Amino acid sequence: MSEPILQIEGLVKRFGGVLATDNVSFDVAPLETHAVIGPNGAGKTTLISQLSGALRSDAGVIRFKGEPISNLPPHQRSLRGLARSFQITSVFMEMTVLQNVALAVQAHRGHSYRFWRPAAGDAELEAPALECLREVSLHERRDVRAASLSHGEKRQLEIAMALATEPDLLLLDEPMAGMGREESERMINTLKDLKGEKTMLLVEHDMDAVFALADRITVLVYGRVIASGAPDEIRNDEAVRRAYLGDEGA
Amino acid sequence: MARKASTSLIPPLGEIRFTTWFMLIVLLIFALAPVLTEITGTPFYLSVATRLIILSIAAVSLNLVLGYGGMVSFGHAAFIGLGAYAVGIPFYYDITNGFLQFGLAIVVSALFALVTGAICLRTKGVYFIMITMAFGQMVYFTFLSLNEYGADDGLSIYKLSQFPGPIDFTNKVQLYYVCFASLIVSLFIVHRLVNSRFGMAIRGAKGNEERMRAIGFNTYAYRLTCYVISGAMCGFSGALLANFTNFLSPEMIDWTRSGELMFMVIFGGTGTLFGPFLGTAVFLGFYTFLAQFTTYWQLWLGVLILISVLFVKGGINGLIDKIEGVVRKRPVSAPAATPAEAKDE
Known part of the structure; x- marks a missing residue:
């Protein structure tokens, strides 16, 4: 073994x-x-x-x-x-689905002391994020605010965020x-x-x-x-x- | 839609938000303030406008930590004080080089933010509020006990910050435009900051800190950085204030000043780019006009706070959003890429 x-x-x-x-x-x-x-x-x-x-x-x-x-x-x-998901849904409610996952990607792309370039539209973050959303079939909801997702979708988002950290x-x-x-x-x-x-x-x-x-x-x-x-x-x-x-x- | 607005430089006119229109008009009026006050023969209002602009910069800096970062600092007046005394104390020793004074204001404020932030940010919620206030009061009492620099009698500044070339702070119009330009730069810096990777880290930590740590962010370090940037910006506004008032006293950094700053941010709309400016405008407007009729102007201010907190979510900025929702007949949920989004949990 x-x-x-x-x-x-x-x-x-x-x-x-x-x-x-x-x-x-x-x-x-x-x-x-x-x-x-x-x-x-x-x-x-x-x-x-x-x-x-x-x-x-x-x-x-x-x-x-x-x-x-x-x-x-x-x-x-x-x-x-090491990635975890939470029993009680723990996502960033005020952000979009894509932003949620992109943030998780960002955490693992070096430091975030980048003060000037907008994070939105950054392919280095959003491409892998979309990939993770596809894995949990949530990619069609990418621009929806996380708060407006159904409970089940939020749980899927949890998984996508965990996956985005390439655990x-x-x-x-x-x-x-x-x-x-x-x-x-x-x-x-x-x-x-x-x-x-x-x-x-x-x-x-x-x-x-x-x-x-x-x-x-x-x-x-x-x-x-x-x-x-x-x-x-x-x-x-x-x-x-x-x-x-x-x-x-x- | 939101995506387009954030990637292309000039979005279609129909997509420009009411708050943006409103602010463009307001800023245009303020850009012409010296001319307007000259024509109408009311130079007094130029000085009101200058104070408004300077306090706005302080409010903008507080909004960075309070609105976007969720760090409710009750000690931001201390940075104004440090910035102001960074002009006053060198002046006392005949050092009036503006670059040196303003540089000192920024560096000292940033250092103070670094040291106190490192301690304060280990606490949360009410404790954070109390400990920031405690540090603020420490600065207040320190200046109060500095007899050499006037203690509670204050310190008059007879010679303002000197800059090479044409900039002359004794010229009220020039001072005004320097302040105005500083506000625009501050707004631009905050706008870029909160939408950058750094900004996303800060806003994420506000919304859900445990989750941020679980996905790999050292939230403490990012928050501290944010606090330092905010402190430096607030210190800069203090240096401007010293040049505007020609006079420093510990009274200008009492904890009630920190409270006023918080009021400006919350009333204008926390976590929105222009909210702090609008809140400052209302606060000083009340102060300037209502105080002529009644000594109890703060009572009416209190009533206004109650109304805004109870009925208008998101302060003045939220009110304009509401109007936009009615006029455009669709609910205005801010595009997620814009700061307005981070308003609340």
């Missing part, structure tokens, strides 16, 4: 007395789609935030492409090829959150297209999506990894079944 792109070792996050992330360890291999599932409050978003750098870890090591990144601020993790690893925090069936299917198709091209760490509630997409699944309950393996193993795992049948205390 090739060297893992992401190695998580003994990661811990405490909020007061609550252990949100309890000694979590697992690897993500290059180009795999790795899903993290778990009941509400299992600490999935906390984990994503620790990986992206939005939250500091209390203990443990995160290695990305072989190098420890635990102490880097979020923007430097992004520049090294080696995509951290997707519940990309299907709050979506209707049709929108969900569209998102699953988008992610299916990306599968095999991009390494993805997917946190998701929607089990259909998880089993349709994931190569490997890690199950988190109360911040602890209770199982990790191929979808079939997880489906038949006794501990997982118990957790999902609501018998969590057992």
